Amino acid sequence: MNAGEFAVDARDxxxxxVMGHEGGYVQLRPPGGGREWDCPPEALTPAPPGEVLRARVRRLNTEGRLP
Structure with missing residues (x-):
């Protein structure tokens, strides 16, 4: 996977x-920002566009409820 692409961590x-590669792992960041996590490359699958959109909308809705 290349930087900028979206992927699904099959573990969870x-x-x-995809933000980059470090020490044999792929670094991922949630859509819309947040804390990165490491994932082994064999556990990644391309994210369907609809799932990426849903994740972004969920994040925006959550941010809209914060004081």
């Missing part, structure tokens, strides 16, 4: 944007 189903 989280969607993330």
């Amino acid at each position: 189903g989280r969607i993330g944007q």
